[in-house]
Structure formats: structure tokens, C-alpha cells
Amino acid sequence: MTADSRTTVGLLHPGDMGSAVGATLLAGGARVLWASEGRSAATRARAREVGLEDADTLEAVARASRVILSVVPPHGAAELARAVAALGFRGLYVDANAVAPSTAREIGRVVAATGARFVDGGIIGPATRTKRGVTRVYLSGPNAMEVAPLFGAGPLEAVVLDAPPGAASALKMAYAGWNKGSQALLAAIRAFAIAESVDAALLAEWKVSRPDLPASSERAIHDNAKKAWRFVGEMEEIARALTAVGLPPAFHEAAREIFARLSDYKDTTTSPTVEEAARRLRSRGPSRAP
Amino acid sequence: MTADSRTTVGLLHPGDMGSAVGATLLAGGARVLWASEGRSAATRARAREVGLEDADTLEAVARASRVILSVVPPHGAAELARAVAALGFRGLYVDANAVAPSTAREIGRVVAATGARFVDGGIIGPATRTKRGVTRVYLSGPNAMEVAPLFGAGPLEAVVLDAPPGAASALKMAYAGWNKGSQALLAAIRAFAIAESVDAALLAEWKVSRPDLPASSERAIHDNAKKAWRFVGEMEEIARALTAVGLPPAFHEAAREIFARLSDYKDTTTSPTVEEAARRLRSRGPSRAP
Numbered sequence: 001m002t003a004d005s006r007t008t009v010g011l012l013h014p015g016d017m018g019s020a021v022g023a024t025l026l027a028g029g030a031r032v033l034w035a036s037e038g039r040s041a042a043t044r045a046r047a048r049e050v051g052l053e054d055a056d057t058l059e060a061v062a063r064a065s066r067v068i069l070s071v072v073p074p075h076g077a078a079e080l081a082r083a084v085a086a087l088g089f090r091g092l093y094v095d096a097n098a099v100a101p102s103t104a105r106e107i108g109r110v111v112a113a114t115g116a117r118f119v120d121g122g123i124i125g126p127a128t129r130t131k132r133g134v135t136r137v138y139l140s141g142p143n144a145m146e147v148a149p150l151f152g153a154g155p156l157e158a159v160v161l162d163a164p165p166g167a168a169s170a171l172k173m174a175y176a177g178w179n180k181g182s183q184a185l186l187a188a189i190r191a192f193a194i195a196e197s198v199d200a201a202l203l204a205e206w207k208v209s210r211p212d213l214p215a216s217s218e219r220a221i222h223d224n225a226k227k228a229w230r231f232v233g234e235m236e237e238i239a240r241a242l243t244a245v246g247l248p249p250a251f252h253e254a255a256r257e258i259f260a261r262l263s264d265y266k267d268t269t270t271s272p273t274v275e276e277a278a279r280r281l282r283s284r285g286p287s288r289a290p
Numbered sequence: 291m292t293a294d295s296r297t298t299v300g301l302l303h304p305g306d307m308g309s310a311v312g313a314t315l316l317a318g319g320a321r322v323l324w325a326s327e328g329r330s331a332a333t334r335a336r337a338r339e340v341g342l343e344d345a346d347t348l349e350a351v352a353r354a355s356r357v358i359l360s361v362v363p364p365h366g367a368a369e370l371a372r373a374v375a376a377l378g379f380r381g382l383y384v385d386a387n388a389v390a391p392s393t394a395r396e397i398g399r400v401v402a403a404t405g406a407r408f409v410d411g412g413i414i415g416p417a418t419r420t421k422r423g424v425t426r427v428y429l430s431g432p433n434a435m436e437v438a439p440l441f442g443a444g445p446l447e448a449v450v451l452d453a454p455p456g457a458a459s460a461l462k463m464a465y466a467g468w469n470k471g472s473q474a475l476l477a478a479i480r481a482f483a484i485a486e487s488v489d490a491a492l493l494a495e496w497k498v499s500r501p502d503l504p505a506s507s508e509r510a511i512h513d514n515a516k517k518a519w520r521f522v523g524e525m526e527e528i529a530r531a532l533t534a535v536g537l538p539p540a541f542h543e544a545a546r547e548i549f550a551r552l553s554d555y556k557d558t559t560t561s562p563t564v565e566e567a568a569r570r571l572r573s574r575g576p577s578r579a580p
Contacts, residue, residue: 101486124495124499125499134499136495138491159491161488161491163487163488163491166486167486167487167488167491170482170483170486170487170488171483171486171488171491171492171495173482173486174479174482174483174486174488174492175492175495175496177475177478177479177482178475178476178479178503179500181475181479182472182475182476184541185467185468185471185472185475185541186468186472188467188532188537188538188541189464189467189468189471191535191537192460192463192464192467192531192532192535192537193460193461193464195535195536195537196391196456196457196460196461196463196464196531196535197453197457197460198451198453198457198460198461198464201428201451201453201457201461202461202464202465205414205426205461205465206465209414209415209424210469213468241482241486242478242482245481245482245485245486245572246485246572246573247478247481247482247485247571247572248478248543248544248547248548249544250540250541250543250544250547251474251475251478251540251541251544251545253538253540254538254539254540254541254544255541257538257540258538281537282535282536282537283536
């Protein structure tokens with residue numbers, strides 16, 4: 001493969017999931033740029049580790065890239081699209097974030113306004129940099145088939161949905177709506193049982209009738225506490241998505257509240273015990289946005 | 291066992307779960323009365339089938355019983371306790387309903403005011419009339435040990451919690467809070483995926499990464515549609531219970547809404563398809579109380 005035949009892809013930004021995307025794009029033969037300006041030391045280290053090319057600024061990335069892939073926390077997705085559009089980007093813009101279909105379509109309009117084409121994306125699975133087959137990047141919209149070949153090798157597989165922009169985001173909302181919504185509910189139930197001093201009785205009953213739940217309720221707290229700050233915006237997007245089709249948003253408004261109350265565990269080194277997290281979950285103060 | 295040594299228990303009322311309780315009490319050697327006045331033909335048939343003794347009126351039951359067991363939909367629990375107290379009942383009153391700990395304690399005060407003693411109860415498991423070991427009646431409060439021997443044989447086992455009144459109800463709220471709350475969430479997620487035309491993609495993704503979910507999301511709709519009307523009050527009690535300890539009530543406010551929107555399937559002969567239920571779940575009109 002010559003240098004000319006390689007597609008140049010701008011990856012914004014190589015966070016945890018972003019680096020998994022970056023590793024995949026490199027394995028598939030793309031040249032992958034990122035913009036280190038204003039990024040954290042952890043992000044710089046990850047980008048170096050994966051082998052991405054530092055173009056320094058967003059402007060340089062937008063100028064040099066044929067495809068831009070947006071992989072950011074959901075509350076930053078629209079803002080990043082506006083920033084890229086403001087730089088006059090006219091390539092293919094892929095929003096791979098956990099946003100409501102309406103947010104995805106709005107992002108599509110933003111980037112189309114300055115001449116870029118849009119692909120809606122949604123990533124389902126863990127941020128793996130190694131094993132192929134556990135994480136899928138769903139793509140939808142008329143330009144989706146152009147993006148799929150970039151994921152031909154490496155950890156993440158692409159799945160093209162024969163559906164308009166918004167479908168890949170809807171699928172992500174549905175998947176995460178159960179996955180993270182049910183984990184937030186399970187955390188709340190343990191916190192309730194602890195508050196009412198019936199936690200031991202609940203675990204004993206579960207051991208008989210629902211033997212999976214003692215361990216999965218522990219994981220719902222241990223595995224999520226340090227990442228909870230990132231889920232706040234995602235729960236807001238899911239609530240918005242359900243409202244848009246006439247379904248109750250309150251499951252994910254509650255899940256948002258649960259993750260917001262755990263958001264102080266960001267940057268802590270160890271996960272809290274179930275009992276410690278339960279105390280935090282019962283805080284009555286106003287919840288903090290990420 | 292002579293007629294004199296048998297404990298006379300009033301069972302209010304032999305609905306689906308009530309008949310399972312009645313079958314257990316009879317197997318344990320109690321004399322079991324019920325009050326047919328104002329009850330449906332289905333309830334009369336069940337009571338006959340199980341072999342309960344018809345005392346006709348609530349008044350006759352209250353006069354003749356040493357123990358009264360209340361097994362009603364949660365929204366009727368406090369009202370029944372007031373009716374029994376108004377009849378001057380001075381025996382042992384067991385509230386076995388799916389109510390918040392605060393509701394259980396309020397019922398305890400109501401019956402204590404006219405001289406009865408109180409036991410808090412909560413039933414976890416299906417309404418089985420045959421197999422022992424799948425359904426447990428949790429009991430709490432200082433008089434709980436007196437009630438347990440009534441469940442010595444038959445389908446339902448008693449478990450005494452060494453805890454004050456409210457604990458058995460709290461355990462029931464925690465258990466049903468996950469069980470029914472998560473089923474309502476799963477039903478909402480399927481309805482969302484159908485509304486957004488990504489249901490086939492969601493099922494395909496689940497088959498790979500969460501192979502239990504296609505079938506359990508179908509069951510969440512099929513198994514609950516006809517009983518949904520009964521769950522509305524229970525979700526309200528769970529929301530109240532979570533609020534009382536500073537946890538978000540919104541999971542179960544949403545679950546309440548889901549079950550309320552399915553409540554028209556009461557008395558239907560067949561369960562709706564997932565697609566039909568999904569349309570019903572998206573109704574935007576005001577929900578109906580049971």
C-alpha cells in the first residue's frame with residue numbers, strides 16, 4: 001500500500017474508546033491524525049501508545065483529513081461538530097457518540113451546512129484494543145458504506161445498518177438504555193436494601209431465586225463508580241430519545257441521578273465498597289453535572 | 291389434631307396469591323375462613339377449589355378469627371386494615387402486601403389502635419398452590435414467630451426476619467423493585483427499538499452479546515400484560531419507599547406508567563404481541579389508575 005492510497009482519518013479524541021477506534025483504523029491501513037492541543041496527559045500517552053500522528057490542532061486535523069471520527073462524551077458531541085464545521089471541513093463526518101437520534105440528526109445538519117457529508121454511528125461493547133468480535137461500530141445513513149472498510153481489521157468491527165441517520169444512534173440508546181439503566185436500578189436497589197437493613201436478607205433470597213444478582217449488583221457499583229461521570233450525559237440523551245417516541249423518560253432520569261451521585265469517584269484509584277457507594281447514592285443534595 | 295387446637299385464620303382475600311396462602315394454611319392444619327360478600331365469581335371458585343370456609347361477611351371473619359391475613363393489591367391494603375379495625379378485631383393482623391415500609395407501619399398503627407397486634411409480611415415468589423420452596427412469606431416484628439408455624443406445610447414457606455415491622459415490606463420492595471422495575475424497563479426498551487425501527491438490529495446484537503435478553507424481553511411483555519393493572523399500586527409503593535431513604539423514585543414512576551399503559555389487558559384472554567404492546571406503551575394520553 002502506498003502512502004497515497006491511505007485514507008487520512010482525523011480521530012477526535014483518543015480517549016478510552018477513541019484509542020480502541022484509533023487502533024482499529026491503523027490496523028485497517030488508515031493514516032490517523034489527532035489534535036493534542038488542550039488534551040490531557042493521559043490522552044497524549046494513549047495516543048502515543050496506539051501510534052497516532054499528532055497534528056497538534058483541530059484546524060490541522062480538519063484540513064488534512066478526508067474522514068473525521070467523533071468519539072467524545074455525549075455532552076460534547078454537538079459542540080465538537082460545530083467546531084469542526086466552523087473550520088470549513090468538507091469531508092465525511094462520522095459521529096460515533098452515545099446520543100439521541102434527534103441529536104445525531106442535528107449534528108448531521110450542522111456539518112452538512114458547511115459542505116461535509118454525515119454518517120451516524122454508535123459503538124456497542126467495551127473499549128478493547130485487542131480482541132476483535134466483542135465491540136461493534138454501527139453505522140447508518142447513505143454514506144455509511146464508505147466508512148465500513150476503515151474497520152476491516154483490528155479490534156472493532158463495523159456493521160452497516162440499511163437505515164437513515166439516527167438509526168445507529170437509536171440502536172446505541174436502546175442497548176445502553178437497558179445496560180446502564182438496569183445497572184443504575186440495581187445499584188439503587190442495593191442502596192435501598194442497605195438503608196432499610198435488609199441487604200443480607202435480600203442477598204439470601206437472591207441466592208435462592210436469582211443467583212446471578214448478588215454478583216451483578218456488586219459489579220453494577222464496582223465497575224461503574226469511576227466511569228459514572230461519563231454516563232450522566234448519556235442518560236440524558238436516552239431520556240430525550242424515549243420522550244421523542246412517547247415513552248416515559250423517568251427510568252433514565254433516575255439513572256442519570258444515580259450516576260451523578262457517583263461522579264465524585266472520577267479520578268479515584270480504588271472503587272468504593274457497596275456500602276460506601278450506597279451512602280453516596282442517598283445524598284439528598286443537588287446532583288452535579290459532569 | 292382436635293377442632294379446638296386448630297387456629298382459625300381469616301384470609302382476606304383468596305385472589306391468585308391469596309389462594310396459595312389459603313392452601314398453605316390448610317396444609318398446616320388451620321381452619322381458614324373467608325368472606326364471599328362482594329367478591330367476584332373467580333374468587334368464589336378459587337376459594338371453593340382450595341377448600342376454604344365461607345363466613346360470608348368481613349364482620350363474621352373478624353369475629354371468629356384469631357389471626358387475619360391480608361393479601362390484597364397494595365392500593366387496598368390500608369383500607370382493608372381500617373375496615374377490620376372498625377369491626378373491633380383484637381387478634382393478630384398480618385399484612386402480607388407489597389407496600390412501602392411506611393405504609394406497613396401505618397397499617398400497624400391502625401390495627402393496634404383497636405387492640406389488635408401486628409405482623410409485617412411480604413411474599414416473594416409466584417402464586418403457587420403446589421410446589422414448596424419457590425415462594426416465601428417473609429415476616430417481621432415482635433409477633434412474627436407466632437405466625438410462622440401456620441406455614442409449616444403446603445406450598446408457601448415462612449421466613450422470620452429478626453427485625454422490626456417494616457423490614458418484611460422493605461425486602462419485598464427491594465425484590466419487586468428490581469424484578470418488576472427491570473421488566474418494565476425492558477418492555478420500554480423494546481418499544482423504543484420498535485418505534486425507531488431498530489428492533490431487529492437490537493435483537494441481533496443481543497443474540498451475540500446478551501443472549502438472554504431476546505427471550506426475557508418478550509417475557510417482560512407476555513407474562514406481565516394481563517397482570518399489569520395490579521402492579522400500578524405496587525410501583526407507587528416502591529417509589530414511595532425509595533423516596534423515604536433519599537433515593538430517586540423515578541425508576542418506579544416510569545415503571546408505574548408502563549404498567550398503567552398495559553392495564554387495559556386485564557381480563558383479556560390472550561397476551562398481546564410485543565409489537566401490539568409497544569404501540570400501547572407509546573400512548574401519550576393520561577394513564578389510568580387501577
